[in-house]
Amino acid sequence: MAKYVDGFVLVVPNDKTDEYKKMAEEGRDAWMKHGALAYYECRGDDLIPQETGGEKARAFPDMAGAKEGETVWFSFIIFQSKEHRDQVNAKVMEEMGKQAEKYKDMQMPFDMKHMAYGGFLAEVEG
Numbered sequence: 001m002a003k004y005v006d007g008f009v010l011v012v013p014n015d016k017t018d019e020y021k022k023m024a025e026e027g028r029d030a031w032m033k034h035g036a037l038a039y040y041e042c043r044g045d046d047l048i049p050q051e052t053g054g055e056k057a058r059a060f061p062d063m064a065g066a067k068e069g070e071t072v073w074f075s076f077i078i079f080q081s082k083e084h085r086d087q088v089n090a091k092v093m094e095e096m097g098k099q100a101e102k103y104k105d106m107q108m109p110f111d112m113k114h115m116a117y118g119g120f121l122a123e124v125e126g
Contacts, residue, residue, distance in 0.1 A: 003037070003122040004082045006089075008075040008115065011066045016109035017043070023109060024075070034091040037078040044072040065114050078122075085119065 012020045024041040031039050049057035060072040079085035 002081070003125065004079045004085045005120045005122055006077045006079070006085060006117070007120055008073075008117050009060070009064055010073050010075070010110050010116075011061075011064050011070045011114035012043075012073055012110045014069050014071055017071070019109040020073070030092045030095055031077050031088065034095070035079075035084065035088045037080060039077050041073060041075045044074070047072060064116070082119065082121070 021041070028039040028041070044060060047060045049059055060066075060074070061070075064072050066072050077085075079088060
């Protein structure tokens with residue numbers, strides 16, 4: 001059965017990187033505890049696309065609406081299947097609900113309008 005991946009692209013202000021990484025580490029711990037196969041938070045490093053065949057791909061910062069002083073992050077969580085993803089996410093959301101008091105005053109270290117999310121069926125694996 002093909003794996004399933006939840007993927008995210010978001011923009012984090014450079015002065016909020018440490019705050020975001022702390023939040024990401026807590027997320028990693030929760031998803032892995034409840035059965036995710038892998039969890040990655042990847043900060044953009046080489047985001048200038050190379051020209052190929054006379055054409056240039058769209059750059060992640062342009063696509064995500066990143067401004068000066070902001071960095072694009074690409075994040076993903078790997079699951080056994082879509083059904084497994086749904087089970088793991090339900091457990092994570094339940095745990096976060098129980099900890100709602102901890103998060104009630106938390107400000108997101110990024111603008112949700114510059115975040116994209118989707119679930120993806122892995123078609124080719126290496």
